[in-house]
Amino acid sequence: MDPMVEYLKDGKLPTDPVRSSKIRKEASKYTLIEQRLYRRGFSSPLLKCVDTGEAEYIIKEVHEGGRALAGKIARAGYYWPTLKADCMDYVKKCDTCQRFADSHQVPAEQMHTVTSPWPFHKWGIDILGPFPLVPGQFKFLMVAVDYFTKWIEVEPMATITVERVKRFIWKRIICRFGLPAEIVSDNGTQFASSATAKFCQELHIRQSFTSVEHPQANGQAEAANRIILRGL
Known part of the structure; x- marks a missing residue:
């Protein structure tokens, strides 16, 4: 190369x-x-x-x-x-x-849960903040974590809009790691909007939602959030 x-x-x-x-x-x-x-x-x-x-x-x-x-x-x-x-x-x-490979007689194995079959296939995404204003008028953090590798992507933002969410997914996930199969988020307005849904549908990305009241269902993003907050 x-x-x-x-x-x-x-x-x-x-x-x-x-x-x-x-x-x-x-x-x-x-x-x-x-x-x-x-x-x-x-x-x-x-x-x-x-x-x-x-x-x-x-x-x-x-x-x-x-x-x-x-x-x-x-x-x-x-x-x-x-x-x-x-x-x-x-x-x-x-x-x-x-x-x-051409047989249905593959030996049985113990059942286990697989959260993501390979690197950068499934991402969790979340928003942290608002925080006290810092230079640049930033007061939010957009956080994404890969379910397989636990790799974390973070970007500070002044405001959280649908366009910023779409741009974050494109710039921080797709352009760096390729097209994911699934993105997990809460059902907040920025993630569950029709514009975000259309963006994901056009790229064949499946959206999975957790309740805002039960964020622990998006375990990887929540774990990443705790790591980031400890460092602030």
């Missing part, structure tokens, strides 16, 4: 004419956001490009069987050039897939 990053950032191309021509042709499919490379996708706005080490980790986390592994990873918001080939190779080496 380094040659593509260099071309998008500084306009530099490899000396090899074949590689140089290929990068020029492929460049329109990629973009740089905060020094991270993203590929423009069909099923989601942007897919985060990852290196070999990250790719191996993602395959292991997303892998559930012998079918559609590459599709699951793409829907989770990731991309690397050898994605499909790596998935096929991984499945070929997986003993369980080879024995049971």
